[in-house]
Amino acid sequence: MTNEFGGIVVEGVARSFGSVQAIRDIDFVAPPGEVTALIGPNGSGKTTLMLMMASLLAPDLGTLRVAGFDPVKQPAEVRSRIGWMPDTLGVWESLTAFEVLKTIGSLYGMSAADSAHRADELLVTVNLTEFGRRPARVLSRGQQQRLSLARALIHDPQVLLLDEPASGLDPGSRVELRSLLRSLAAAGKTVVVSSHVLSELDEIADRAVFVSRGQSVKSQTLDEAGSQTRRYYIQAQPMSALAAALGSYGVRFETRGDSRREEYLVQLGSTAEASWLLRTLVMGDVVVTAFAPAGGALEETYMSLDTDRL
Numbered sequence: 001m002t003n004e005f006g007g008i009v010v011e012g013v014a015r016s017f018g019s020v021q022a023i024r025d026i027d028f029v030a031p032p033g034e035v036t037a038l039i040g041p042n043g044s045g046k047t048t049l050m051l052m053m054a055s056l057l058a059p060d061l062g063t064l065r066v067a068g069f070d071p072v073k074q075p076a077e078v079r080s081r082i083g084w085m086p087d088t089l090g091v092w093e094s095l096t097a098f099e100v101l102k103t104i105g106s107l108y109g110m111s112a113a114d115s116a117h118r119a120d121e122l123l124v125t126v127n128l129t130e131f132g133r134r135p136a137r138v139l140s141r142g143q144q145q146r147l148s149l150a151r152a153l154i155h156d157p158q159v160l161l162l163d164e165p166a167s168g169l170d171p172g173s174r175v176e177l178r179s180l181l182r183s184l185a186a187a188g189k190t191v192v193v194s195s196h197v198l199s200e201l202d203e204i205a206d207r208a209v210f211v212s213r214g215q216s217v218k219s220q221t222l223d224e225a226g227s228q229t230r231r232y233y234i235q236a237q238p239m240s241a242l243a244a245a246l247g248s249y250g251v252r253f254e255t256r257g258d259s260r261r262e263e264y265l266v267q268l269g270s271t272a273e274a275s276w277l278l279r280t281l282v283m284g285d286v287v288v289t290a291f292a293p294a295g296g297a298l299e300e301t302y303m304s305l306d307t308d309r310l
């Protein structure tokens with residue numbers, strides 16, 4: 001297998017732990033300059049796959065290329081090019097956040113001055129300057145996540161592997177994470193993010209790989225996800241006028257909610273069809289009070305897959 005483009009290529013990978021087959025058969029490509037999301041329920045194999053890409057675990061079968069290198073045969077080449085953010089960060093009890101970053105920098109061969117400069121720069125990037133001189137162990141969960149992200153970025157890696165990076169982050173930090181990941185992709189990095197919080201991936205990812213029971217079951221770009229059939233919810237006053245109008249256009253709907261907040265769900269083939277329906281309802285004097293996609297684009301794919309769900 002060749003990998004001239006420098007991103008990640010995974011082909012036919014499998015891995016068992018004793019009798020547990022964590023990964024059965026995974027194929028996917030994560031190109032440089034894009035954020036690729038690995039999506040799947042708990043226990044579907046995302047972390048196991050990340051560990052293999054990070055050269056920390058060998059596959060039983062199949063091949064991987066990370067930045068052009070084989071993590072099994074060339075782990076040193078892979079490790080120097082990846083930034084790895086695990087789902088939980090172990091911290092050195094007595095070091096400050098600044099010292100953690102500086103120490104990691106020196107482990108990557110940076111001089112004391114360079115690693116100190118880079119540590120300060122990254123504390124700004126992840127918005128931790130205020131806490132940089134405090135022991136890392138006193139940081140909150142979200143602050144530790146941000147320190148973990150800074151740690152993954154210290155050597156300006158070509159490939160970023162981030163396992164549940166948004167977990168524990170407050171809404172403001174999530175927005176900052178999103179813009180940081182987008183800017184890393186814009187700078188040509190290969191970014192792989194695992195998550196099961198689908199709503200935030202819509203904003204972050206360029207493509208998604210859906211994993212179920214250790215198998216890659218679907219791969220699609222966000223553009224493809226956005227242009228597929230989607231459910232929309234509609235509310236109007238009164239709902240009976242909406243029901244009559246939908247009936248007269250031959251649009252089938254389901255009722256959702258309760259008497260306090262009732263809404264109709266319709267299945268529409270494209271955004272053009274959605275704008276046609278909204279315009280037609282309004283022109284027909286239906287007082288539409290809400291009209292929006294019922295879920296994110298990736299959520300729609302996830303819900304349509306015939307696999308186990310969260």
Ligand SMILES: Nc1ncnc2c1ncn2[C@@H]1O[C@H](COP(=O)(O)OP(=O)(O)OP(=O)(O)O)[C@@H](O)[C@H]1O
Binds near residue numbers: 044196
């Ligand atoms: N070291 C191990 N020994 C035994 N079983 C393991 C080991 N690591 C993972 N597994 C099993 O492999 C499967 C995949 O686990 P993995 O951690 O990769 O899932 P995940 O998709 O990352 O889940 P989550 O969303 O909960 O983090 C699970 O059934 C898990 O119990």
